[in-house]
Amino acid sequence: MDIRMNQLAVKDLCKTYIVNKRQNNVLRNINLTVEAGEMVAVMGPSGSGKSTLLYTVSGMDTATAGEVTFHGRKIDSLSAKEMSRIRLTEMGFIFQQMYMLKNLTIYDNIILPAYQADKEKAGRARINERAKELMRKLGIMEIAENDITEVSGGQLQRACICRSLINNPEMIFADEPTGALNQQNSKEVMRELNRINREGTTIMLVTHDSKVAAKSDRVLYIEDGTIKGELNLGKYKEEDGARDRERWLSGWLLEMGF
Numbered sequence: 001m002d003i004r005m006n007q008l009a010v011k012d013l014c015k016t017y018i019v020n021k022r023q024n025n026v027l028r029n030i031n032l033t034v035e036a037g038e039m040v041a042v043m044g045p046s047g048s049g050k051s052t053l054l055y056t057v058s059g060m061d062t063a064t065a066g067e068v069t070f071h072g073r074k075i076d077s078l079s080a081k082e083m084s085r086i087r088l089t090e091m092g093f094i095f096q097q098m099y100m101l102k103n104l105t106i107y108d109n110i111i112l113p114a115y116q117a118d119k120e121k122a123g124r125a126r127i128n129e130r131a132k133e134l135m136r137k138l139g140i141m142e143i144a145e146n147d148i149t150e151v152s153g154g155q156l157q158r159a160c161i162c163r164s165l166i167n168n169p170e171m172i173f174a175d176e177p178t179g180a181l182n183q184q185n186s187k188e189v190m191r192e193l194n195r196i197n198r199e200g201t202t203i204m205l206v207t208h209d210s211k212v213a214a215k216s217d218r219v220l221y222i223e224d225g226t227i228k229g230e231l232n233l234g235k236y237k238e239e240d241g242a243r244d245r246e247r248w249l250s251g252w253l254l255e256m257g258f
Contacts, residue, residue: 007036011069014066039193041212043258048223060087070090097180100156100160171203233249
């Protein structure tokens with residue numbers, strides 16, 4: 001029997017901002033789990049709390065109330081230093097805006113988090129090999145020495161994926177990872193994320209694109225800071241084709257009022 005542990009467990013999560021002395025409840029009593037090896041997409045209208053949810057459960061933002069457990073540890077009980085270490089070594093992050101240091105090459109941007117995590121110079125040969133292996137897998141080895149302004153958007157986002165994987169994270173958090181890409185580059189990035197997921201990395205992503213969400217195992221629909229529904233699609237396999245899944249998801253989203 002396959003018993004999978006929860007990579008992420010969220011209980012009664014609330015996030016409130018005070019703006020001009022008014023209380024804005026962005027997240028309201030969120031409860032969810034993400035199993036190890038799962039790929040979960042979060043969808044919903046603009047301003048529904050999707051990105052706030054991603055940032056809060058990953059420890060990039062603090063919850064107002066409730067509990068977030070990552071791989072068996074309650075993140076609100078950890079010190080800032082401990083949480084920073086977990087984000088560096090056990091989590092990976094991919095954003096719509098592809099943040100990279102302009103004064104470094106693509107290759108140097110990729111290895112930087114690993115050098116920060118491993119201060120021992122003796123380990124750098126292993127890190128360098130890991131970076132080259134990732135770049136070969138994602139088909140961007142030829143741009144290793146390029147500046148970030150000398151590559152396409154799709155290449156840059158694949159470089160960001162390499163960077164997010166360099167420390168062998170247990171889970172990747174992605175906020176609109178294809179939002180700034182054209183259709184072809186979006187397909188390439190999702191193909192890589194699906195491959196990474198099949199190899200065992202847990203992924204939680206926020207997206208407005210039903211074609212992207214249709215390639216996930218499960219879709220959560222959030223509205224007004226509350227999870228209104230959940231659709232289980234099962235593991236995506238390229239040979240199955242995506243159109244049936246997209247139609248299934250689109251019909252469900254219509255029912256949800258998206």
